Amino acid sequence: STTKDGYRYDVARDQVTTGCQTEAVKSSSAHTEASYDVIIIGCGFTGLAAARDLSIAGKRVLLLEARDRIGGRTYTTHVDGHNYEMGGTWIHWLQPHVWAEVTRYGLVDNVKMSTCMSKEADVSYLNDAKDGTIRERPEKTDERLLPLIHKLMDIDGDGGETVFPQPWLPLENREVWGAWDISLQERVDQLDISQADRDFVLSWLSMNTCSAPAQSSFLNLLRLYSLSGYEFNIFMEICGKYKLKDGTSRLASAIYSEFTGDSQFNCIVKSISSTREGMVVTSKDGRSFSGKEVICTIPLHCLPDVEFSPPLPSAFVTAKHANFGGKVHLHSSSPVDPWFGVSDGHHSVCAAFTESPSAQGGTHLVSFAVSDKLIAKHHIKDNPKAYIEAVTNDVTPNSVHMETTHLVWHDWARDEFSKGAWGSYGPKQLSNGLGEIMRNTKVSEGLQLVNSDWASGWVGYIDGALEMGRKAARDVKLHLDGIDRR
Ligand code: FAD
Structure with a gap:
């Protein structure tokens, strides 16, 4: 299928075309429930890991994604029979979360060297x-x-x-x-x-x-x-050094294949509110979704574009990373x-x-x-x-x-759903804000904010995304089951 994302420039024709072939494009499912246990916003590796884990745990999950595809800042395109990684690419066995997924989906044989x-x-x-x-x-x-x-x-x-x-x-x-x-x-x-x-x-x-x-x-x-x-x-x-021969979108698709909840693509989230009845998420095109909990995986630089009620702690709105490359x-x-x-x-x-x-x-x-x-x-x-x-x-x-x-x-720097490349910090950014964000990803009752941009381990890497998604899923599951996680 073709995503709207990505560019190709042909030297001979001196022409730029938009959109690329990728296996990351997925169809929306029916939106079946009046209310969900968990609404997950963003279908990058953070959102995918959380969605998979929670649906396997028997929770009713809805995934909302602004793009027409999964993978967020990581996806593979196919041009003239060759795979190109548009974002996240290299993985390693010393990155525990990503290697666990490579093993889980039988992709160890698929790893090759650049x-x-x-x-x-x-x-x-x-x-x-x-x-x-x-x-x-x-x-x-x-x-x-x-x-x-x-x-x-x-x-x-x-x-x-x-x-x-x-x-x-x-x-x-x-x-x-x-x-x-x-x-x-x-x-x-x-x-x-x-x-x-x-x-x-x-x-x-x-x-x-x-x-x-x-x-x-x-x-x-x-x-x-x-x-x-x-x-x-x-x-x-x-x-x-090491990457997947069939591309990172193969790994994202494998995680997505174990997700059994509902998903809505081309759904740009506009607001996230905590109400007496639970969490309410609205989209730019006027749809409204209800759930007990929300896991928001929107990248750091895009958080100010969403209205949060109650408002987010200021660090989430003011903190920035430094990578616009x-x-x-x-x-x-x-x-x-x-x-x-x-x-x-x-x-x-x-x-x-x-x-x-x-x-x-x-x-x-x-x-x-x-x-x-x-x-x-x-x-x-x-x-x-x-x-x-x-x-x-x-x-x-x-x-x-x-x-x-x-x-x-x-x-990526101009993409309205990333507004930057991988999360890599500038001087003083960890001290001024990003550290505070890391400390408190459960920002209010019913709302977790997680993304690789402020991961505890491999910050700015696929591994960090998986770490954050899996941690949030565990916290939310325990909370829904009424278990004190301490
Ligand atoms: P994202 O992938 O950004 O996912 C967030 C999702 O939220 C996106 O799908 C976005 O569309 C969605 N979203 C945003 N706003 C809204 C909204 N309002 N409503 C609904 N949805 C919304 N990592 C590595 O491990 N190895 C590498 O070699 C590597 N190279 C990289 C090279 C580049 C050029 C880039 C850009 C990144 C690279 N990375 C690499 C980093 C890695 O890709 C990211 O850290 C990781 O993919 C981030 O995952 P995430 O789920 O946390 O965030």
Whole structure:
């Protein structure tokens, strides 16, 4: 089926088309009940996990989703016989929630490796003078990068290991980490290293937030590094090595297939109210739904668009994350040897790499655009040629020759149901608001607010979404069953 989401640009025809083929499009079911046990808003991985768990627990559940598909910021499109991940992509067995789902649905055999992370892949980065690129073997990069990362994280003389002693409980130990909620740029500036090393290390870190180093949080990175066992190589592997051959939409569909409640797509929620009779949810097109409990999984930046009664605690309305970057796929008709290139957060494109050979004998490459640069300031669909040029200039070594035939992408920063890419924090955002949100996801009687944007563990990842959805489902089930969860 075709979703309204996503764009494709054909170089030969110089034409942008909207909408993509995906298995994520699903039909609404009948809206059968006058009142439900639980209404779940949002059909990303948070909402899907909660809906599945609660319907298996025998609860009457209604799912409401603004889009025409499941998956939210994670879905797979099929273009010319090739799969493109428009949002969330890479998964890892060190992410417990997502790996449990991969196992549950028999998808372990479906996991494959992206070519950029193979041992054969060359690594390239803008050289110190920023007038070209250096290309070298990954081992050589590791030799220089890993000691620098250790220095960066070593704020406690113990490699950073005492800062988040229980990384899945990030709010503990605040008296220690409070002072470190600074920008990546500020932290790198504290190090006694050369300017060339500063630029080099920032190049590798900027792609994590797709932001300039001054807008990225050092603390958030340290948190993710802690979850990776304090190994930067493992962190990189988690972020970009393994993915599902059939796509993340296969996993989302598998979860959805175990959901037995009702669902309404193309249903934009306008208000959520607590009344004497229970919870009432209304949609923009004038429909009204009743239930005992609501689990709202709307992303952080979209919460101010919904009217809540009683109003939400102010942190939910004012808190923001920092990621307005984007991911753009390129297809080259000529084969390209495995390669991984990074620039820095000051260029329009912060990273690009080969993903896999394509179905047509060419190469599929992935690139990441920096917040507030090309993709955000000038809509890429208005000038896709400029984007291709930026990939060439900012991250591609001169020795790599690409014949780009098309681009495929989703503009998450401009999407009214995400208003940003994955939840990645800026300096002080964890201290000012996001921490408060994490502490209290049951915001009022009958209302849980959960999303990967403020997950306790893998914040901003599919794993964090599943964690939040499953936790909320458990709390709501216990509450409905009259069990005190303590
Ligand atoms: P969402 O997926 O945003 O789901 C929220 C749902 O709420 C959406 O379906 C939305 O349409 C719906 N909604 C919003 N407003 C309304 C409304 N008013 N009424 C009804 N419904 C509404 N994660 C990884 O693990 N690995 C990766 O490699 C990775 N790469 C990424 C790359 C990009 C470009 C992006 C954007 C994300 C990436 N992520 C990655 C992050 C991951 O995709 C997200 O963290 C995760 O999908 C979020 O799930 P969620 O359910 O919490 O939120």
